[in-house]
Amino acid sequence: xxxARGHVLVCGGTGCTSSxxxxxxxxxxxxxxxxxxxxxxxxxxxxxxxxCALGPIVIVYPEGAFYSMVKPEDVSEIVEEHLLKGRIVxxxxxxxxxxxxxxxxxxxxxxxxxxxxxxxxxxxxxINPESIDEYIAFGGYTALGKVxxxxxxxxxxxxxxESGLRGRGGGGFPTGLKWQFTANxxxxxxxxxxxxxxxxPGAFMDRSILExxxxxxxxxxxxxxxxxxxxxxxVYIRAEYPIAVNRLRIAIDQAKEYGLLGENIFESGxxxxxxxxxxxxxxxxxxxTALMTSIEGHRGEPRPRPxxxxxxGLFGKPTLLNxxxxxxxxxxxxxxxAEWFKQIGTEKSKGTKVFAVGGKIKNTGLVEIPMGTTxxxxxxxxxxxxxxxxxxxxxxxxxxxxxxxxADLIDTPxxxxxxxxxxxxxxxxxxxxMDEDTCMVDIAKxxxxxxxxxxxxxxxxxxxxxxxxxEILEKITSGKGTLEDIDKLEELCYSIKNAAxxxxxxxxxxxxxxxxxxxRDEYIAHVVDKKCPAGVCKALLxxxxxPDKCKGCSLCAKKCPVGAIEGVVKNPFTIDTNKCIKCGxxxxxxxxxxxxxx
Amino acid sequence: xxxxxxxxxLRNKTLARVNLRKExxxxxRVVVGxxxxxxxxxxxxxxxxxxxxxxxxxxxxxxxxxxxCIGVCRLEPIVEVYIPGSEKITYVKMxxxxxxKIVNETIVNGKVINEYTIGAAENN
Numbered sequence: 018x019x020x021a022r023g024h025v026l027v028c029g030g031t032g033c034t035s036s037x038x039x040x041x042x043x044x045x046x047x048x049x050x051x052x053x054x055x056x057x058x059x060x061x062x063x064x065x066x067x068x069c070a071l072g073p074i075v076i077v078y079p080e081g082a083f084y085s086m087v088k089p090e091d092v093s094e095i096v097e098e099h100l101l102k103g104r105i106v107x108x109x110x111x112x113x114x115x116x117x118x119x120x121x122x123x124x125x126x127x128x129x130x131x132x133x134x135x136x137x138x139x140x141x142x143x144i145n146p147e148s149i150d151e152y153i154a155f156g157g158y159t160a161l162g163k164v165x166x167x168x169x170x171x172x173x174x175x176x177x178x179e180s181g182l183r184g185r186g187g188g189g190f191p192t193g194l195k196w197q198f199t200a201n202x203x204x205x206x207x208x209x210x211x212x213x214x215x216x217x218p219g220a221f222m223d224r225s226i227l228e229x230x231x232x233x234x235x236x237x238x239x240x241x242x243x244x245x246x247x248x249x250x251x252v253y254i255r256a257e258y259p260i261a262v263n264r265l266r267i268a269i270d271q272a273k274e275y276g277l278l279g280e281n282i283f284e285s286g287x288x289x290x291x292x293x294x295x296x297x298x299x300x301x302x303x304x305x306t307a308l309m310t311s312i313e314g315h316r317g318e319p320r321p322r323p324x325x326x327x328x329x330g331l332f333g334k335p336t337l338l339n340x341x342x343x344x345x346x347x348x349x350x351x352x353x354x355a356e357w358f359k360q361i362g363t364e365k366s367k368g369t370k371v372f373a374v375g376g377k378i379k380n381t382g383l384v385e386i387p388m389g390t391t392x393x394x395x396x397x398x399x400x401x402x403x404x405x406x407x408x409x410x411x412x413x414x415x416x417x418x419x420x421x422x423x424a425d426l427i428d429t430p431x432x433x434x435x436x437x438x439x440x441x442x443x444x445x446x447x448x449x450x451m452d453e454d455t456c457m458v459d460i461a462k463x464x465x466x467x468x469x470x471x472x473x474x475x476x477x478x479x480x481x482x483x484x485x486x487x488e489i490l491e492k493i494t495s496g497k498g499t500l501e502d503i504d505k506l507e508e509l510c511y512s513i514k515n516a517a518x519x520x521x522x523x524x525x526x527x528x529x530x531x532x533x534x535x536x537r538d539e540y541i542a543h544v545v546d547k548k549c550p551a552g553v554c555k556a557l558l559x560x561x562x563x564p565d566k567c568k569g570c571s572l573c574a575k576k577c578p579v580g581a582i583e584g585v586v587k588n589p590f591t592i593d594t595n596k597c598i599k600c601g602x603x604x605x606x607x608x609x610x611x612x613x614x615x
Numbered sequence: 616x617x618x619x620x621x622x623x624x625l626r627n628k629t630l631a632r633v634n635l636r637k638e639x640x641x642x643x644r645v646v647v648g649x650x651x652x653x654x655x656x657x658x659x660x661x662x663x664x665x666x667x668x669x670x671x672x673x674x675x676x677x678x679x680x681x682x683x684c685i686g687v688c689r690l691e692p693i694v695e696v697y698i699p700g701s702e703k704i705t706y707v708k709m710x711x712x713x714x715x716k717i718v719n720e721t722i723v724n725g726k727v728i729n730e731y732t733i734g735a736a737e738n739n
Binding site: 020021022023024026057078079080101102103104143144150151153154155156158159162163166275276277282283284 | 616617618619622625626628629630631632633634635636644649650662663666669670678679680681682683
């Protein structure tokens, strides 16, 4: 790598790539060559910066200028003005960073980043994920070096235990304890594995870590292998993450070339090899026993526990299985010490958690916050609030296994235990924000559709039970439900929770239970009043024209795709509810606000 | 990888090339005036010389950047050196040879080369 006076960092995460960042990189390279700057300015493709809503993102160092929503045609202006003449292109900057005509504030002072603390994502958006040299320059592999040359395996486990780190995949099991169990198990061969199957709709932090900082996973897995006495590792990752798979492959090859994977690493006598196993993207394969069955080459179905993987895991041998984000915390703990890590977070949940924030919120993207941050801070300060002046209604955490947090609990500090106590769960960290236009019964139905699709079918409670739950929800949203159905729904939820074989089935009813807990009145409105208060469930809606407001312009009648609107010009029109398919086109087209849904 | 020392060596080799991305206030900032006036007066070879010398000596606590017109076009090329904790030094009428001296004297040893400064130029 050459010394350059400026670095142009272009986000190469999946979000920005799909909005065209590859083209932007190409443009930069061409424009720099045109101006003869190709040896002075270096273009670096990085991982995700987190602010996906504003992608594609380009950051220019040393100024730290943060350009958002960059289009290929903007590139020549950035090169000409900023890189050649040293004048930052204000027009293209993320406007939150612009103070006034002459001043730009640091990214860390912007609302979106101010309350964040980056441990797992520390290198994402900073280094080139395809360069082991950059990872090393930013302190990479020093933790592995320290562990192998200065620490005994038990000391490593003690450090992790002491740190209070808990599994970031959702369960929240103490990581150090898991390591201890695996280390204590007797076996001629042991494995470490990484769950990178990330199946929750809306969660993408594991993918972003793999795309932005793949070496941190390799280093952490090597440390874990040393601690538990394993010499082979597997990363189980879904084939639907092609960029992540590719960068991890490159990283593994580089680590092997540098002797950071392989035999006798740091001349300590420790050997470790790492392989990738691709999953086909089944949600159930994120469940640990199903994941290991899949790695072994069988159909990805769960099996009863115990025996736990720490005793009998991959190929019947003791296996340590952690999630990507959990591993991403390990090197920081080794480098800075358990004491440092313990100071971050709450009493029982230490450190930070990455959330993929989506739904009805301004700054969709990836945020890493200390445990104990409140939902209000995430939604209103980091997230920038709800667009279009709508009201916050609820947030769903934990995806299809989690539950919702209603508006009156918005000040709940987010950690493992407080989320469980309000009927939700941390899950892998998907956080979907919903506004007043969201129907909670419809949301429950959405998640149930997902679990019905993804149920592997091995056990009856999950296979048949979730299908029945979905049928009842469909009955309710189509206006045919009764109060009895709600009771039946609830009863069935508890039966499935108690009887299902694995985590998928045991948690599948959670979205229903938590919406029933906080929004029971909406269920009742659906079955008793036959109304959907949020105006989402089509069967319960009818569009009406207010005769006082209607000017008789006939626009709605022209737009209606099924010819359900009739009338005489300059007189109020009417909608034939028998013909109406409730598409809402008339309401959108009316210039006088005369059409409403009820 | 044989030892921690080997890793450290590798780290130091690359550090100089990435440290401009770290939001670290302890780095020395060298700013070259690169507006039309600066470029016309020869700022580009000056900057090239600064960078070559920094790379040659593998200095990791310093980066080179550029700025627009400072306003004293007649004294271009101008190079400003910001050393954390001390006053800004403004060197004027630079050329490649002087630039190399700045790296060796000011950046490495922290010594101001008085005869190149704007103060000295204005007194003549």
